[in-house]
Amino acid sequence: MSIIQQLFSLEDKTAIVTGGGRGLGRQMALAYADAGANVVVCSRKVQACEEVAEELTKKGVKALALPCDVTDQEQVHRTVKETIEAFGTVDILVNNSGASWGAPALEMPLEAWQKVMNVNVTGTFLMSKAAGKHMVDQKAGKIINIASVAGLNGVDSRVMDTIGYNASKGAIVTFTKDLAAKCGPSNVHVNAIAPGFFPTKMSKGVLEIGGDFILDRTPLQRYGGDEDLMGAALFLASKASDYVTGEILVVDGGMNAV
Template identity: 80%
Template sequence: MSIFQKLFSLEGKTAIVTGGGRGLGRQIAQAYSEAGANVVICSRKVQACEEAAEEIAEKGGNVLALPCDVTDEEQVHRVVKETLEAFQSIDILVNNSGSSWGAPALEMPLEAWQKVMNVNVTGAFLMAKAAGKHMVDQKSGKIINITSVAGLNGADPRFLDAVGYNTSKGAIVTLTKDLAAKWGPDNVHVNAIAPGFFPTKMSEGVLEMGGDMIIDRTPLRRFGGEEDMMGAALFLASAASDYVTGEILAVDGGMNAL
């Protein structure tokens, strides 16, 4: 076995990717499948998950598409149950499902704030809790939470005026570190990726409004590409990161360095 296979292969592993039907979640699910993992893709938009699953299956991957509202604990438990029935283990969880709402802080509707916090924070906790139980029992597991560079610092409102989103992603940073501290003794690794700006459906309006400013504040002078999340996500899911937990990996073209 080569050092590459030893460190980065996901053969025999099973990964759940929430929000895996499109955007960054879809990229991560594809990477895991190509690395040998069984992949479960789930979100409220099950049609998108099914389309992504069909694409993976056509390349020979083992994949399951399931509906799931991550804010509904019953649906979360159903996804975990069906994953275990199909593949017998849960080795990797990517908490990627997310929501946003753009509005000045003084005008942010309470219901919008609560929706964003519920999906981004409570949803991630419910998934981590449900999958984490099995990881703790089996004494192994990798949880990767998707936060954002917007959760590491304040954001200039000229290109991102979404206080609820930024706050929720900051909460994910602390959730990641605290679960890493709690579950480390059981060999469950909890890390996070903080993406910069990638062209996705969620970021479309932001890039249209402030794309030039974002590029100017990104040392690599470009947005994230279709494969730029794959390496980081594979690293944190594989044996290559077996001595890494509680860390936040920025994949942002250097934006957080400024």
């Protein structure tokens, strides 16, 4: 095996991908399976995860689908516990589960704000806490949080009138940096990916309304595709990123650069 293959191999590793039943979560889970990792995909809708797990096993790895509401501490603990029972370890955690809500900034209902923050921020905290303790004990691990370009700056309301989502992703950016500072001495790496606009179930409404506006401000003049997150996700999960922590990797076709 060449040095490059060694750097990007995930053989004998186990990854948990929350929200792994569709969209970007599925894309990252496929990348990890291709690199040789065993993969646990979990979400509230376990049927979708079961379909992805079946897809992953065809790649010659072991896969497990688990029901998990990331806002429920008991379910989070159970997910990590069952992963360790099945595979002996948790080496990679991708905090991908997310929620959004569209409303004018000064009219967003409190309950909607709380729901978005609970899933996107508290869910990331709970999963990181549960898996992170195991990683600290084993003196190795990779935590990858999914932020968003919407969390890096203010967003024109013609594109996204989603202040709760945007604020939650901004919180993920700071959470990532601070957890990296805390966990670095234990050889646990914490980074984030900030995707731009990928056609998914969550982004469908945004792209229908602001698609032309988005493409006009994206230097590569296209949305993210089915493979565009795979490389970034694999880099941050593998040995190739062993001297990288506390970073936000933007994958957005250049939108944040202009």
